[in-house]
Amino acid sequence: MTQTNTDNTAPPLSIVLPARNEADNLPAVLDALRTRFPDAERILVDDGSTDDTAAVARAHGARVVSHPYGMGNGAAIKSGARLARGDLIVFMDADGQHDPADVERLLAKMDEGYDMVVGARNAGSQASVGRLAANTFYNRLASWVTGHKVLDLTSGLRAARADRFRQFLYLLPNGFSYPTTSTMAFFRAGYAVGYLPIRTRPRGGKSHIRPLRDGLRFVLIIFKIGTLYSPLKVFAPASAAFALLGLARYAWTLHFSGTFTNMSALLLMASALTFLMGLISEQISNLMYANTEMRQAPRRREDTEASTEQDR
Incomplete structure (x- = not known):
């Protein structure tokens, strides 16, 4: 370049x-x-x-x-x-x-x-x-x-x-x-x-x-x-979708055969895991942007000091 x-x-x-x-x-x-x-x-x-x-x-x-x-x-x-x-x-x-x-x-x-x-x-x-x-x-x-x-x-x-x-x-x-x-x-x-x-x-x-x-x-x-901005807004709907599918599958099999199938268990587990991934991602996102706040702290102190000097 x-x-x-x-x-x-x-x-x-x-x-x-x-x-x-x-x-x-x-x-x-x-x-x-x-x-x-x-x-x-x-x-x-x-x-x-x-x-x-x-x-x-x-x-x-x-x-x-x-x-x-x-x-x-x-x-x-x-x-x-x-x-x-x-x-x-x-x-x-x-x-x-x-x-x-x-x-x-x-x-x-x-x-x-x-x-x-x-x-x-x-x-x-x-x-x-x-x-x-x-x-x-x-x-x-x-x-x-x-x-x-x-x-x-x-x-x-x-x-x-x-x-x-x-x-x-x-x-x-x-x-x-x-x-x-x-x-x-x-x-x-x-x-x-x-x-x-x-x-x-x-x-x-x-x-x-x-x-x-x-x-x-x-x-x-x-x-x-x-997922960087607000991970739960992405993961939570996906988790809810898995949960609804799992419950719907369970209601269907319970009504017609009186059983709880492996597919229902997998869908409900996927819902729980997706939600937990969202929580972890939310914490990581907060930590990442906390670094941004820390980088801005020196600038804010400089602005405050400059304002104080002007007031004097």
Whole structure:
């Protein structure tokens, strides 16, 4: 991985754009960002492009990070987040879908005390009816797992506090599911997540997302993060299902043959074991996020000390 860095001054804002073969779309996007945010650091992560993406980005004043081959959208996000020097990081697509004017609105929303603000696309911004239906399903499933209203789980336009976001880099997958994982991780850690309605433009060029393959991957990621977020919400329904099947099987065999079969015993044992696995997973999850709380303790002490000094 190679990078270009021409300025050692820490900017207040970093804008990270993952890109793969987006040379045609970059000039308009980067020029618009430079006009609106002249003091911001613009980081273009070239994820193994075979066109002039990196050269075009450099020509338009962006700091360029190049992957030697395509490592995935999530990997590009992680590379950009690690190198970003701003206290706030904005993540947006490089294909022209996102309006730079919405970035200003995201930052204004962040000033209300949020740790992450996500651009929530309206129904007209979905690429197809199938994509709209899939995203609606993802949003409802994630809302159930987290216990919070999730308006857009997969949006690629979001702003986050850099130190908070970097805590969860180890959880982010290298593929297209980084928005899913980061949103649910922020909720689990007790960080404030807000939503801002946006309307996206038709993307330039061809999408790199494959609906069937990446759709199934999104569902798997939701359940994976669900077991990290609140394991009992995943294990308890499975345990209840085994218990109901076992009791139903027992009622059937008791009525017709007056016996308690091995299948009934196996189903009831599976119910008990699944519930116990959920309890253990819940404790492990609590311990994992307790480490996150401990990492935040020094920052809170620093903030308190700074406030005390200002009061004096």
